[in-house]
Amino acid sequence: MDSDGFNGVVERLLSAADGTEDETAAVLGDLDGDVVARAVLGEIAARAALFEGATAPVTVQFDVGTPDGRLDYLVTVGDGPARCERGRLREPWVLVRQDLTDLLRSVYGPAGAVQGGTLEVTVRDEDPPGSTGEFGYEDRHQAVRAAHQLTKACSARPVDLDLLAVRFRSDKWGGHWYTPHYERHFGARRDQRVKLLEIGVGGYHAPDVGGASLLMWKHYFRRGLVYGLDVFDKSALDEPRKLTVRGDQSDPEFLNALAKRIGPLDIVIDDGSHRSSDVITSFRTLFPHLRPGGLYVIEDLQTSYWPGWNGGRTHPDDAGTSVGHLKTVVDGLHHMERPGEPSATDRTVTAIHLYPGVAFVEKGINSDRPAPAWIRRDVDPAVWMADPSALSTEEK
Known part of the structure; x- marks a missing residue:
C-alpha cells in the first residue's frame, strides 16, 4: 500500500476513534x-522514542485481539528508532495483550476518555534459560523500562x-524562540484531528534531510495529519x-490544487x-482554504527588511513586503470603519498576533460593528467632549 493509501486508512482510524466503543468496533x-x-503499532513505535526507556534493545511481544482471532507482533525499542513486525517469541521478557478496538482508542482517541x-x-x-545473576537482573530492568516506554507511548x-x-x-x-508562541496558540488544538500544512521542509537538495519540524508537529498533534x-523532492521522509x-509556493494554481x-x-x-x-502569494492563496477558526502562521518576518529577499523597500509601509502586507491585513481587520467594499480576507480575519519574527493570523467571521454613527469622525474629540453644546442636536 502506498503512502497516500496508508494515510487514508490512518485518517479513517482517527475518525473511528472519536466514536463510542461500539462505533469504533x-x-x-x-x-x-x-x-x-x-x-x-507503527504509531506506538514512532512515539516510543519520545520517552525515556530501555537503553539496550528489548523486543516486546504484542498480542492483539480481533473479532477473527489474535494477531502477534514484535515491537523492538531501545536506544534508537523502534521497529514493528509480525512474529512471536517463545519466552518474551514483556508481553502486552490488548483488544484492537481498545488499543486504537487508547492511541488515537480523545484525551481524557476512559x-x-x-x-x-x-x-x-x-531469568531466561542460560542467564545468571546480575546479567539476568539487568535484562529484567531493561524489560521494565521498555514496558514503561511503550505504555506511555500508548497514552494520550x-x-x-x-x-x-x-x-x-x-x-x-534554540535557533528561534517560537515554540512558546506556538504553545500559546496551538495548545487548545493539540488533541484535535487537525490538518496542518507547513511550507518549507528543510535540507535543500538532499532528499532524505530535513523535516525536523514536521516530526515535531506529528508528535505534538498526536491525532493530526x-x-x-x-x-x-522530500518523499524519502514520508511516513504515516x-x-x-x-x-x-509562488505558484497560486498549484497551491489551490493542493x-x-x-x-x-x-x-x-x-x-x-x-x-x-512568495509569502504574500502563499497567504492570499491559502488563507481562503483555512477552516473557520484556523490559524495562518508566517515565520522569519525579519527578511521583510532585507533587500536581497524582496524586502527592505524604501518605505516601511510598502505592501510589497511581508510586514507591509500584514499592515494591510490590520487595516482590513477594521474594514467597518474604512471606506470601500471589504475583501473576503477583510471579512474573515478576526485577529492578528505579532511577535519578534513571527505572526499568527486567525480566521473566522469579522462581524464587529463600527462605532455609533453619532460619534463625529471629523472633529477632535477633545472639542466636542469639552463642550457638547457645540454640536447640533442631530449630531449628539
Missing part, C-alpha cells in the same frame, strides 16, 4: 485487522513542545501521518523561501 469490522494493527480496559502488561520475573499524555523541538532538532526552539511542501509534497486535494486546512505555517513576494 463497527468501523474496524470493515477493515483488515492486520492493516489496522500495523498502523496503530480506555485501556483490556490492557494486560506482563514482565517475566524469572502530552509531550512539551520545547522538548519535541529539541528532540527532533527543529530550529523553532501533517503535510510538508518543498521545492525539492506525515507526507511531503513537491511544489512551488489545498483542494488535502484540505480544508486547520493550520498553515509558512517557513518557506521567506521572500516577501
Whole structure:
C-alpha cells in the first residue's frame, strides 16, 4: 500500500476513534485487522522514542485481539528508532495483550476518555534459560523500562513542545524562540484531528534531510495529519501521518490544487523561501482554504527588511513586503470603519498576533460593528467632549 493509501486508512482510524466503543468496533469490522494493527503499532513505535526507556534493545511481544482471532507482533525499542513486525517469541521478557478496538482508542482517541480496559502488561520475573545473576537482573530492568516506554507511548499524555523541538532538532526552539508562541496558540488544538500544512521542509537538495519540524508537529498533534511542501523532492521522509509534497509556493494554481486535494486546512505555517513576494502569494492563496477558526502562521518576518529577499523597500509601509502586507491585513481587520467594499480576507480575519519574527493570523467571521454613527469622525474629540453644546442636536 502506498503512502497516500496508508494515510487514508490512518485518517479513517482517527475518525473511528472519536466514536463510542461500539462505533469504533463497527468501523474496524470493515477493515483488515492486520492493516489496522500495523498502523496503530507503527504509531506506538514512532512515539516510543519520545520517552525515556530501555537503553539496550528489548523486543516486546504484542498480542492483539480481533473479532477473527489474535494477531502477534514484535515491537523492538531501545536506544534508537523502534521497529514493528509480525512474529512471536517463545519466552518474551514483556508481553502486552490488548483488544484492537481498545488499543486504537487508547492511541488515537480523545484525551481524557476512559480506555485501556483490556490492557494486560506482563514482565517475566524469572531469568531466561542460560542467564545468571546480575546479567539476568539487568535484562529484567531493561524489560521494565521498555514496558514503561511503550505504555506511555500508548497514552494520550502530552509531550512539551520545547522538548519535541529539541528532540527532533527543529530550529523553532534554540535557533528561534517560537515554540512558546506556538504553545500559546496551538495548545487548545493539540488533541484535535487537525490538518496542518507547513511550507518549507528543510535540507535543500538532499532528499532524505530535513523535516525536523514536521516530526515535531506529528508528535505534538498526536491525532493530526501533517503535510510538508518543498521545492525539492522530500518523499524519502514520508511516513504515516506525515507526507511531503513537491511544489512551488509562488505558484497560486498549484497551491489551490493542493489545498483542494488535502484540505480544508486547520493550520498553515509558512517557513518557506521567506521572500516577501512568495509569502504574500502563499497567504492570499491559502488563507481562503483555512477552516473557520484556523490559524495562518508566517515565520522569519525579519527578511521583510532585507533587500536581497524582496524586502527592505524604501518605505516601511510598502505592501510589497511581508510586514507591509500584514499592515494591510490590520487595516482590513477594521474594514467597518474604512471606506470601500471589504475583501473576503477583510471579512474573515478576526485577529492578528505579532511577535519578534513571527505572526499568527486567525480566521473566522469579522462581524464587529463600527462605532455609533453619532460619534463625529471629523472633529477632535477633545472639542466636542469639552463642550457638547457645540454640536447640533442631530449630531449628539
